[in-house]
Amino acid sequence: MRRNSVSIVGAAETTDLGKIPGLSQIQLHADAALNAIADAGLKLSDIDGIATAGESPTNLSHYLGLVPTWVDGTSVGGCSFMLHVRHAAAAINEGLCNTVLITHGESGRSNVGRSAFRGGGRSTIPGQFEGPYGGMGPTTSFTLPFLRYMKDTGTTAEQLAMVAVVQRAWATKNPRATLQTPTTVEEVMNDRMIAYPFTKSECCLVTDGGGALILTRAERAKDFPNKPVYILGTGESVETPMISQMEDFTTSRAFRVSGQKAFEESGITHKDVDHLMIYDAFAHLPFYGLEDLGFCKKGEAGAFIWEQNTAPGGSLPLNTNGGGLSYMHSGMYGMYALQESVRQMRGTAAAQIADAKISVCHGVGGMFAASGTIVMTNDPA
Amino acid sequence: MVDKTKIPLPQPTPETAHFWAGTKNETLKLQRCDDCNNVYFPPRPFCPSCASRKVSVFDASGSATLYSYVINNRPHPAFDGPYSIAVVELEEGPRMMSNIINCPQTPEALELDMPLEVVFESMSEEISLPYFQPATSDSKSSDSRNQ
Numbered sequence: 001m002r003r004n005s006v007s008i009v010g011a012a013e014t015t016d017l018g019k020i021p022g023l024s025q026i027q028l029h030a031d032a033a034l035n036a037i038a039d040a041g042l043k044l045s046d047i048d049g050i051a052t053a054g055e056s057p058t059n060l061s062h063y064l065g066l067v068p069t070w071v072d073g074t075s076v077g078g079c080s081f082m083l084h085v086r087h088a089a090a091a092i093n094e095g096l097c098n099t100v101l102i103t104h105g106e107s108g109r110s111n112v113g114r115s116a117f118r119g120g121g122r123s124t125i126p127g128q129f130e131g132p133y134g135g136m137g138p139t140t141s142f143t144l145p146f147l148r149y150m151k152d153t154g155t156t157a158e159q160l161a162m163v164a165v166v167q168r169a170w171a172t173k174n175p176r177a178t179l180q181t182p183t184t185v186e187e188v189m190n191d192r193m194i195a196y197p198f199t200k201s202e203c204c205l206v207t208d209g210g211g212a213l214i215l216t217r218a219e220r221a222k223d224f225p226n227k228p229v230y231i232l233g234t235g236e237s238v239e240t241p242m243i244s245q246m247e248d249f250t251t252s253r254a255f256r257v258s259g260q261k262a263f264e265e266s267g268i269t270h271k272d273v274d275h276l277m278i279y280d281a282f283a284h285l286p287f288y289g290l291e292d293l294g295f296c297k298k299g300e301a302g303a304f305i306w307e308q309n310t311a312p313g314g315s316l317p318l319n320t321n322g323g324g325l326s327y328m329h330s331g332m333y334g335m336y337a338l339q340e341s342v343r344q345m346r347g348t349a350a351a352q353i354a355d356a357k358i359s360v361c362h363g364v365g366g367m368f369a370a371s372g373t374i375v376m377t378n379d380p381a
Numbered sequence: 382m383v384d385k386t387k388i389p390l391p392q393p394t395p396e397t398a399h400f401w402a403g404t405k406n407e408t409l410k411l412q413r414c415d416d417c418n419n420v421y422f423p424p425r426p427f428c429p430s431c432a433s434r435k436v437s438v439f440d441a442s443g444s445a446t447l448y449s450y451v452i453n454n455r456p457h458p459a460f461d462g463p464y465s466i467a468v469v470e471l472e473e474g475p476r477m478m479s480n481i482i483n484c485p486q487t488p489e490a491l492e493l494d495m496p497l498e499v500v501f502e503s504m505s506e507e508i509s510l511p512y513f514q515p516a517t518s519d520s521k522s523s524d525s526r527n528q
């Protein structure tokens with residue numbers, strides 16, 4: 001995409017986060033959408049493009065009463081919203097629509113009005129060759145590569161636990177975070193074992209919530225009530241739906257391809273990055289993200305986080321909302337990572353990074369199956 | 382160790398039928414590209430490396446090493462207590478998911494890169510699943526190495 005040609009002019013989460021048994025999943029989408037439309041000072045009828053995942057864009061358009069001229073239902077897991085931003089930017093630049101609404105809503109905890117699980121049937125390739133072996137979804141699939149990563153890189157269980165400790169430190173600054181009490185490496189390691197080597201504190205929360213973004217052409221951005229956030233670069237890719245077929249358990253091909261594309265498009269170097277979000281459904285994901293995006297050399301991310309570089313006051317603030325481990329995680333967390341990047345660029349985050357001008361927001365979909373990366377800036381130049 | 386009635390058994394498709402016929406006969410079938418010699422898994426009637434449709438099915442040695450795993454501690458209806466979910470690297474190169482059986486389900490007993498061998502468990506009239514167990518000493522010969 002062309003740098004800074006499109007901007008985010010509306011951004012909001014659902015009014016509440018956490019446990020929301022009073023709203024069905026589609027109403028979580030709608031609550032977030034209405035909040036984002038109000039944030040942008042728009043009317044529903046101003047929206048002519050719609051993108052969503054986890055709910056069909058048809059269902060959502062009908063529910064909201066929209067008449068879109070551009071529709072994107074790309075659904076590749078929790079990073080779908082990063083891909084929506086990228087696709088929306090292209091569509092806006094091509095003149096397919098003017099004002100795009102991207103929504104997420106998920107009744108991940110309360111399970112109210114949640115669309116049926118569309119996991120692979122027993123005749124699909126994953127159903128035949130992974131299905132029979134007792135997998136429990138993300139807790140056993142997402143985590144499966146990590147023992148190999150530990151052995152090949154020398155990364156330790158203590159370093160894994162530190163990821164959860166550091167993200168809790170960020171969450172203590174965030175009144176909307178689900179978990180706000182500081183924790184320790186010892187506490188994290190002694191927590192209940194979920195799937196060895198991962199304890200409960202190293203697995204994401206399971207909550208309800210939603211979020212929405214509104215994008216339009218950058219030249220219109222100054223007419224909106226909030227500080228515009230520009231899309232500087234974008235990337236996306238997919239690898240495999242089967243964790244067993246991931247090329248290399250110590251690095252994600254989808255991360256590398258998506259990240260490299262986003263850095264190339266944006267023309268930035270790693271030194272330019274003031275703020276970073278790496279989708280953390282499990283505590284090892286920041287290691288893969290830091291290395292595959294090029295912030296750390298192979299095998300050095302564990303020490304980088306251990307030494308507090310990503311913690312409050314560190315050189316590379318990472319997952320400043322508390323992340324999927326401490327802020328919230330409804331299932332498709334990518335939208336919340338995008339929301340935090342927007343807040344940091346607007347200067348309105350709970351744990352605001354002073355003078356932050358460039359934020360990189362990196363998402364994962366499925367279990368290392370897909371990836372999307374968005375580089376944002378508040379500098380219109 | 383496994384309650385066979387609680388495992389979602391594979392439903393073979395035309396492209397995978399040879400694999401499941403193979404496991405029923407206690408052989409592990411892989412495919413090799415006749416043009417570029419790439420050995421691959423899961424089954425498909427073309428080479429995912431060079432796209433050739435000229436591919437052959439052959440019997441794998443059944444030897445493998447332990448590439449990575451988790452030990453699931455949450456209750457599963459088919460399993461009694463914590464159990465490993467592993468990815469093994471076959472001697473011929475491809476990797477596949479399985480469970481490591483006939484072995485304590487502990488980090489001490491499950492060492493990465495340990496030698497493994499395939500064992501077949503009949504689950505139904507149609508399906509036998511490939512599992513892996515620690516290699517017995519006389520199965521460590523690599524004479525049958527194909528690459």
